Amino acid sequence: MNTIVHKADTRGHANHGWLNAHHTFSFANYHDPERVHFGVLRVLNDDVIQGGGGFGMHPHDNMEIITIPLQGALEHKDSMGNSGVIRKNEIQVMSAGTGVFHSEFNKSTSEAVNLLQIWVFPNKRDVEPRYEQIAFDPKERHNRLQQVLSPNPDDEGMWVYQDTWFHRGNLDQGFETRYQLKKKGNGLYLFVIEGEVTxxxxxxxxxxxxxxxxxxxxQLQANTQAEVLLMEVPMDLAY
Structure with missing residues (x-):
């Protein structure tokens, strides 16, 4: 078993006033050649957007983009004609494929929104762009690893063009579980949203x-009440 640990205070940090962002991997003006990606996991941003703030229309292509609001509500619009609001306990997936423009703004003018934005390299290039948004019952991840993302449109949760599986768990102190990787050769990146785990x-x-x-x-054990995100991803960047 090989492991690498990224402590919270070692992440890249940029505070623009309207946006307070922490980057687990190199992003924008933060560049660390030792922290560019983990397998096909390219971006893990922990963003706090102040009331009224947001990102105007900007392009993406050939990337699987997953947005997970942790607090507040995020308003989304894109060039595919989608428009809506993403809230806590919902997840949005966008396959950028041949190219898409989108904007993301805090729905509130007074309360901050905190979100995780995650980018995964796809296993197919130049696909037709697609959008998906699903609400998940938080009760289904109490002392359970709730699958929220997979490569299979017919499987539990959402899907992307990649052999990756995401799980979320809300764990009581002392709860223990074992995670079995679903595909040989994959790795897993675990992010602690709240609490402490081993x-x-x-x-x-x-x-x-x-x-x-x-x-x-x-093996995974919650040392306190904890919330975790598990991202199983291929370690090979080849398409």
Whole structure:
């Protein structure tokens, strides 16, 4: 088993006033050659957007983009004609494919929105762009790893053009579980949204991240009430 730990206070940080962003991997003006990606996981941004703030229309292509609001509501519009609001316990997926423009703004003028934006390299290039948004019942992840993303449109949760599986868990103190990787050769990146956990004998705190590869399974224990996001991804960047 190989592991790498990214403590919360080692992330890239940019505070623009309207946007307070933390970058687990190199992004925008933050560049660390040792932290460009984890397998096909390219971006893991922890953004706080102040009331009324947001990103105007901007382009993406050939990237799977996953947005997970943790607090507040995010308003989305795109060149495919989609328009809506994403709230806590909802997830949005956008396959940028041949190219898409979109904007993201805080729906509120007074309360901040906190979101995770995640980019994954796809296994197919130049697909027709697509959009998906689903609400998930938080009760289904109480002391359970709730699958929210997979490569299969017929499977539980949402899907992307990549052999990746995402799970979320809201865990009581003392709860233990084992995660079995679903595809041989994949790795897993675990992000602690809240609380403290121990993963493969490594203690992690709020907003810490840990990558694991060359392993088939590992043990996870909640040391406090905790919320976690598990992202299983291919380690090979080849299309």
């Amino acid at each position: 993963v493969a004998n490594q203690s992690l705190e709020r907003r810490d991240g840990m990558g694991i590869w060359n392993a088939d399974q590992f």
